[in-house]
Structure formats: structure tokens, C-alpha cells
Amino acid sequence: MAKSKRGKHTSVRGIFQRSVEWLEGLEGVRKVILGSHKPCHHSLAAGVLVFTQNIKAGIKIRGYTDVGVMDIFLILESPGCREPIKQTIGRKFPAT
Structure with missing residues (x-):
């Protein structure tokens, strides 16, 4: 039996x-x-990330996979990193 692959984010x-x-x-992301994955149909392409809300330690974003939606939490180095990271995500994945 082969060893299972272990490490960062092997579930995606x-x-x-x-x-x-x-x-x-990204600079500033600790x-x-x-988070949880919810299977659903959506109109966005797989891999798209959308800002959802500010949380105490960072930000929450929603990632769209080919079969559903996954919540992602970014823990940041400092609160001052929040706006630049949100702008970077917005530039790479413009709202549709």
C-alpha cells in the first residue's frame, strides 16, 4: 500500500x-x-476568489472550485495588510 501524500492543502x-x-x-499573509466545502452549481470559473468579509485576524474569502464553493480564511501579519491584500485579490479576480 502506497503512503498517502501529506502536506499543505492536499484536499484541493x-x-x-x-x-x-x-x-x-502574498506578502502579509501568515x-x-x-473552511468547509459546499457542493453547488455556480456561474463563476473554477479558481476564482471573491472577498466576503473582514474578520478579527484577517479576511474571509470565497473560492470557487469546479464542483462547489469553499470558504477560505486568511490570517494576516498585521491589520495594515488587509486593504492591500483585498485590492490585490480584486485586481486578479475582478467582480463579474
């Missing part, structure tokens, strides 16, 4: 995984926490 696949890796590389 494909285009959405690239979006999560992009988030991890940690990316994947």
Missing part, C-alpha cells in the same frame, strides 16, 4: 489549488485556512 485540486498557492505567496 487543479486550478483552485493554484489559487490557494497564489494566496500563500496563514491560509481552508
